[in-house]
Amino acid sequence: MKKFYIQTLGCKVNQYESDGIATSLEEQGWKKGAKNKDTDVFIINTCAVTSKASMQSRQAIRKILRENPEAKIIVTGCHAQTEPDQIKKIDRIDQIICHKDKIKIANHITSNCGNKPDLLFKKTDHGNSNSFSGFDHAVKGKMTRAYLKIQDGCDAFCTYCIVPYARGSSVSMPEKQVFQHLNELKDSGFKEVIITGIHTGMYGLDFKKKSSLLHLLEKINDKKPVYRVRLSSIEPGEINDGIINLAKKDNILCDHFHIPLQSGDNDILKKMRRPYNVELFEDIIHKIHDKIPSAGIGIDTLIGFPSESQKQFENTYELIKRLPISYLHVFPFSARKGTPAYNFDNKVDPVIIKNRCAKMRELDKAKRKIFIADNLNKKLEGLVQHKSDSKTGMLKAVTSNYLTVFLNKGNDHRGKILDLIPEQCDKDLNIIGKILN
Secondary structure: EEEEEEOOOOOHHHHHHHHHHHHHHHHHHOOOOOOOOHHHHHHHHEOOOOOOHHHHHHHHHHHHHHHHOOOOOEEEEHHHHHHHHHHHHOOOEOOOOHHHHHHHHHHHHHHHHHOOOOOOOOOOOOOOOOOOOOOOOOOOOOOOOEEEEEEEOOOOOOOOOOOOHHOOOOEEEOOHHHHHEEEEEEEEOOEEEEEOOHHHOOOOOOOOOOOHHHHHHHHHHHHOOOOEEOOOOOOOHHHHHHHHHHHHOOOOOOOEEEEEOOOOHHHHHHOOOOOOOOOHHHHHHHHHHHOOOOOEEEEEEOOOOOOOHHHHHHHHHHHHHHHOOOOOEEEEEOOOOOOHHHHHHHOOOOOHHHHHHHHHHHHHHHHHHHHHHHHOOEEEEEEEEEOOOOOOEEEEEEEEOOOOOEEEEHHHHHOOOEEEEEEOOOOOOOOEEEEOO
């Protein structure tokens, strides 16, 4: 039996796609191997979100080549799509497979693993000719919570982002296929499915008969193919009253929203080509909090964009400080070749960016503490994870509003959704709780 190994760099969507490739290979008789010389084929699923990610992708390829001189090497992913010439410079790569053919990798490997690096390479396209490419069956992976990619690509072209060039225009999984995958996941025992995409809020807008993310979520709420679904991320301008209401108690959508802000300064948002302003963002956050006070609200920030002054950074800091959010993701700006921002003047000194990020991460800790304190000694619903925590050996449960609670007991509850109470929080913000009878 031939063996394969997949190394994945980058985002959750990449991991979802790698899990789907692995499943397809196993269905064709392949076996998952280890990162050693006994493995026949290595697949590197690359990332291009930053220049550093692209460099790390090439480093991963070279390392595998050194350690496995006899193996077949397949490269795919966003870096392979945006800069195939960089990949071709690396000797002994058997194939570069473009993004659109990623789902066919199992067939490609089984039938024609040749020596022409660009044999299956196609450029991304934008326009009506593009269509959604998905796996035939649900991607289950090895996690307690399953992912379902319902949308791919992006038409926004933010000035710092390479993703539209890597994945093409926005395309959506047909509604019938969405429910097929949800039902398969339910039959496999999954209680929570994370709805994901590159620009999930654009779902359905590419259909001949236009639909929307709200329309899909309302149907999921009516049919309830699984116990609960969670949105991985959604743009601020695409959150409406209907979506917020679906996250209220007794509905299927988790009371958790992850919303990219990037900057709290309107001039910087314009330079980023973000389609909203600070006032809209602030209004959305307060609307969610007013309607669902228990909701977890996470925010992405991009610090040190070209020309960001100290005052503009402070605008971001003060905005987040006054908003009722529960956590932050803090990213330092990294100039990405191939994007407009790569050539922008007035770059911010890396030391200044590092210091600003450190200040934002302290704010993140403060926000987490407040949100945890607000949830202590309250009854919450948590999905108990199959794997115990590697450090403590304790079980973990993920609540609907996205808190991780450590549990002392409950081995027989793995994979179940149960009522629990967070009771205390230590200095490292680890939450200890108990399962209710």
